[in-house]
Amino acid sequence: MRALRIRSKVWLEVDGKPFLGDGCHRVLSAVQRNGSISAAARELDMSYRKVWSQLQSMEEISPFPLLERRIGGKNGGATDLTPEIIELMNRFAEMRAQVNAEADRCFYDRFDGEPGDDDA
Numbered sequence: 001m002r003a004l005r006i007r008s009k010v011w012l013e014v015d016g017k018p019f020l021g022d023g024c025h026r027v028l029s030a031v032q033r034n035g036s037i038s039a040a041a042r043e044l045d046m047s048y049r050k051v052w053s054q055l056q057s058m059e060e061i062s063p064f065p066l067l068e069r070r071i072g073g074k075n076g077g078a079t080d081l082t083p084e085i086i087e088l089m090n091r092f093a094e095m096r097a098q099v100n101a102e103a104d105r106c107f108y109d110r111f112d113g114e115p116g117d118d119d120a
Helices: 022-034 037-044 048-061 083-111
Strands: 012-014 017-020 067-070 078-081
Touching: 017 022, 017 048, 017 083, 022 037, 022 048, 022 078, 022 083, 037 048, 078 083
Parallel strands: none
Antiparallel strands: 012 017, 067 078
């Protein structure tokens, strides 16, 4: 018999509009690691336009600024995340881990399995 697994998806909304989920978290994390939207796009194997569009959609509904941009010049520009979005991302990651752990526990309690059973 193939093993059943549970999957859950968690995201934050602002005024009923999706704001921060796994995809946007991944994009923001790549910007944070790389200090650049274009470098983040390359790392994620996404177009610059797609990454920029995601960030722009988030900024339109965000209750606070997400990005700090420094215009290019001799040393080039850079993009950093604001302290507010970094804090929110950290809280979101912790909450997502807790939600997933609780979903796993509930699943295994009801389906007589053990976490990590993969008899597929």
